[in-house]
Amino acid sequence: xxxxxxxxxxxxxxxxxxxxxxxxxxxxxxxxxxxxxxxxxxxxxxxxxxxxxxxxxxxxxxxxxxxxxxxxxxxxxxxxxxxxxxxxxxxxxxxxxxxxxxxxxxxxxxxxxxxxxxxxxxxxxxxxxxxxxxxxxxxxxxxxxxxxx
Amino acid sequence: xxxxxxxxxxxxxxxxxxxxxxxxxxxxxxxxxxxxxxxxxxxxxxxxxxxxxxxxxxxxxxxxxxxxxxxxxxxxxxxxxxxxxxxxxxxxxxxxxxxxxxxxxxxxxxxxxxxxxxxxxxxxxxxxxxxxxxxxxxxxxxxxxxxxxxxxxxxxxxxxxxxxxxxxxxxxxxxxxxxxxxxxxxxxxxxxxxxxxxxxxxxxxxxxxxxxxxxxxxxxxxxxxxxxxxxxxxxxxxxxxxxxxxxxxxxxxxxxxxxxxxxxxxxxxxxxxxxxxxxxxxxxxxxxxxxxxxxxxxxxxxxxxxxxxxxxxxxxxxxxxxxxxx
Numbered sequence: 001x002x003x004x005x006x007x008x009x010x011x012x013x014x015x016x017x018x019x020x021x022x023x024x025x026x027x028x029x030x031x032x033x034x035x036x037x038x039x040x041x042x043x044x045x046x047x048x049x050x051x052x053x054x055x056x057x058x059x060x061x062x063x064x065x066x067x068x069x070x071x072x073x074x075x076x077x078x079x080x081x082x083x084x085x086x087x088x089x090x091x092x093x094x095x096x097x098x099x100x101x102x103x104x105x106x107x108x109x110x111x112x113x114x115x116x117x118x119x120x121x122x123x124x125x126x127x128x129x130x131x132x133x134x135x136x137x138x139x140x141x142x143x144x145x146x147x148x149x
Numbered sequence: 150x151x152x153x154x155x156x157x158x159x160x161x162x163x164x165x166x167x168x169x170x171x172x173x174x175x176x177x178x179x180x181x182x183x184x185x186x187x188x189x190x191x192x193x194x195x196x197x198x199x200x201x202x203x204x205x206x207x208x209x210x211x212x213x214x215x216x217x218x219x220x221x222x223x224x225x226x227x228x229x230x231x232x233x234x235x236x237x238x239x240x241x242x243x244x245x246x247x248x249x250x251x252x253x254x255x256x257x258x259x260x261x262x263x264x265x266x267x268x269x270x271x272x273x274x275x276x277x278x279x280x281x282x283x284x285x286x287x288x289x290x291x292x293x294x295x296x297x298x299x300x301x302x303x304x305x306x307x308x309x310x311x312x313x314x315x316x317x318x319x320x321x322x323x324x325x326x327x328x329x330x331x332x333x334x335x336x337x338x339x340x341x342x343x344x345x346x347x348x349x350x351x352x353x354x355x356x357x358x359x360x361x362x363x364x365x366x367x368x369x370x371x372x373x374x375x376x377x378x379x380x381x382x383x384x385x386x387x388x389x390x391x392x393x394x395x396x397x398x399x400x401x402x403x404x405x406x407x408x409x410x411x412x413x414x415x416x417x418x419x420x421x422x423x424x425x426x427x428x429x430x431x432x433x434x435x436x437x438x439x440x441x442x443x444x445x446x447x448x449x450x451x452x453x454x455x456x457x458x459x460x461x462x463x464x465x466x467x468x469x470x471x472x473x474x475x
Contacts, residue, residue, distance in 0.1 A: 018302075020299055020306070068265065079257070084239060088295065088299075098287055118177065120265075123259070
């Protein structure tokens with residue numbers, strides 16, 4: 001299930017990604033941020049398309065975080081791309097979320113994403129906040145799904 | 150008269166609202182480096198064009214909720230300021246508004262994430278305040294940033310590209326400048342309950358105005374003095390940016406080979422000589438005419454909105470962008 005879900009999410013992501021950016025999505029499924037989210041999506045099954053969209057949104061944020069994390073050690077000639085790619089990916093995440101009407105995802109994740117930036121700016125990264133954010137969202141999504149059937 | 154005064158908009162109120170975005174964030178200690186860095190950037194000035202446009206747009210709606218409008222106006226400037234932090238890193242600019250750019254004082258890593266915090270904080274506020282039907286509030290964030298980024302990618306891929314077409318140049322300029330201005334007007338209008346049609350006309354107005362503004366800015370790089378520009382004339386060409394005056398000058402068979410020979414390693418004297426040749430030809434005049442044509446098209450849209458008292462604000466913007474306020 002996980003492999004299919006991940007592939008569906010990657011396909012959705014690529015369908016929205018502008019070719020002008022030249023971004024290639026390399027995903028490390030052993031990354032705790034990603035494996036943790038996959039586990040949550042398995043534990044709280046939503047309709048398949050919705051699960052794929054949630055995963056696509058989530059890993060777009062992870063990719064943006066990776067690009068910007070690499071800025072501190074980037075050589076001057078690659079720094080431009082790292083900053084630009086990260087900015088683009090954050091905005092792409094929002095664009096996709098609004099297109100798919102995942103307003104709850106945006107509002108639940110927003111404070112977590114903000115705190116991640118604060119912690120990184122202070123030099124004390126706490127990236128696992130993202131996993132807490134998606135766990136919180138999945139609970140809400142599951143509750144709403146159960147209520148409405 | 151300054152633009153804010155001509156539009157009768159209190160910059161003080163806008164600035165207070167911008168500062169509140171950080172001040173009211175319970176996750177940010179007031180004395181933190183982040184809070185001080187952001188307030189320093191905000192205090193360093195800027196024309197506040199984008200918030201002014203949000204407020205002007207709101208005057209075309211029947212029910213401007215002032216609190217909401219000020220918030221959106223502040224968000225527009227906050228997003229713009231965040232993009233400037235990242236722009237300075239991308240461009241390697243050591244200065245911003247005559248002062249050290251943020252990345253030179255706090256380091257690249259902190260500056261990148263302070264900019265990110267600003268984007269994220271706006272999303273947090275917008276998602277907390279906006280109902281689903283107010284999706285337009287997100288225009289200021291994701292449209293702005295996505296288009297800005299695409300504009301940057303286009304600029305990177307077209308560096309020293311003398312085969313670029315006028316359409317490609319216009320698209321890049323729209324992405325980098327005019328679409329955000331257009332989005333500000335539209336967002337203000339929709340937030341105040343204006344119809345989609347009126348908001349759409351304002352968007353078109355903002356697009357043409359912003360594009361004209363960008364083209365004039367590109368022209369100024371050739372016609373302005375070093376004192377006016379704060380950098381040597383021809384800096385865009387030196388950095389590989391092929392702008393409208395260059396595209397027109399490339400049509401001159403005698404000048405084209407000299408322009409095409411300019412690359413990253415060209416000597417400054419040769420670039421200065423080419424800049425002087427471009428300035429002496431008809432390219433500046435044609436560029437100016439193109440910019441004026443866009444302003445006239447924007448004026449035509451403003452004329453259609455004569456039933457609104459706020460039409461006068463569009464005329465004020467036209468006058469300002471037409472050159473008097475530059």
